[in-house]
Amino acid sequence: DTGVSQDPRHKITKRGQNVTFRCDPISEHNRLYWYRQTLGQGPEFLTYFQNEAQLEKSRLLSDRFSAERPKGSFSTLEIQRTEQGDSAMYLCATRGGIEREQFFGPGTRLTVL
Amino acid sequence: EDQVTQSPEALRLQEGESSSLNCSYTVSGLRGLFWYRQDPGKGPEFLFTLYSAGEEKEKERLKATLTKKESFLHITAPKPEDSATYLCAVQAGDSSYKLIFGSGTRLLVRP
Numbered sequence: 001d002t003g004v005s006q007d008p009r010h011k012i013t014k015r016g017q018n019v020t021f022r023c024d025p026i027s028e029h030n031r032l033y034w035y036r037q038t039l040g041q042g043p044e045f046l047t048y049f050q051n052e053a054q055l056e057k058s059r060l061l062s063d064r065f066s067a068e069r070p071k072g073s074f075s076t077l078e079i080q081r082t083e084q085g086d087s088a089m090y091l092c093a094t095r096g097g098i099e100r101e102q103f104f105g106p107g108t109r110l111t112v113l
Numbered sequence: 114e115d116q117v118t119q120s121p122e123a124l125r126l127q128e129g130e131s132s133s134l135n136c137s138y139t140v141s142g143l144r145g146l147f148w149y150r151q152d153p154g155k156g157p158e159f160l161f162t163l164y165s166a167g168e169e170k171e172k173e174r175l176k177a178t179l180t181k182k183e184s185f186l187h188i189t190a191p192k193p194e195d196s197a198t199y200l201c202a203v204q205a206g207d208s209s210y211k212l213i214f215g216s217g218t219r220l221l222v223r224p
Binding site: 002004006031033035041042043044048056101105106107109 | 157209210213214215216
C-alpha cells in the first residue's frame, strides 16, 4: 500500500453516461498526476497538478475530460459522454517536493458498454 | 520526441534461471529513469530510480543499471513470485516531471 487511494476500484457504465473518479494522495505530496493505461501498454500521462493548480494537460485529454484538485488535496477526474474507447485503467500518482519518484494508487478500472 | 522501448515483450523463465530485461530510451534532458513492477489489476509499484550513466541499484534478486542510451533490469535466480510486468519510465526535462513509460515486459517464472 503506497498511501495513495482511488475510488471506485471498478466502474461499469453505458456509453454516453458521465463518470467521476476520485484520488486521495499521500498527505504531504503536493504534486498529483493522472495516467491512463490500456491493456498491454504502459501508463500514458493525462494531466498534472501542483497543489490546486492544473499545470499541464496531455493532448489525450479531450474536451470530454475534466480534472480538478480543490484546495490541493484530493483530485477528481470526470469523463462526460463516455465512449467505448474510454475503457481503460485510470491511475493516480503523487510525488513529494524532493524525491522524483511517483507513487501510484491501485487504479480505477473503467468499462464502457 | 521522447520515447521508451522495452524488450522483450514477454519472457518465460524457469525458477533459478537468471536473465535481463532491456529498456532503451531517447529523451531530451533525462532527469531520471524509473523501474516499476505491476501485478495484474494493480497500480505500478516503485522499484528503482537511476539518475546518471554508470549508476546501479539493487534490491533482493533485482539489479538495475543505466547507460546513456539504455537500462537493464537483471533478475538473478528468479522465483515464481517475481512474475509480473516490469515497466520502465523516463522523466524528461520539462517542468511537470511527468513519466513516459514503455510498454513493459511480462515476466513469467515457472517453478
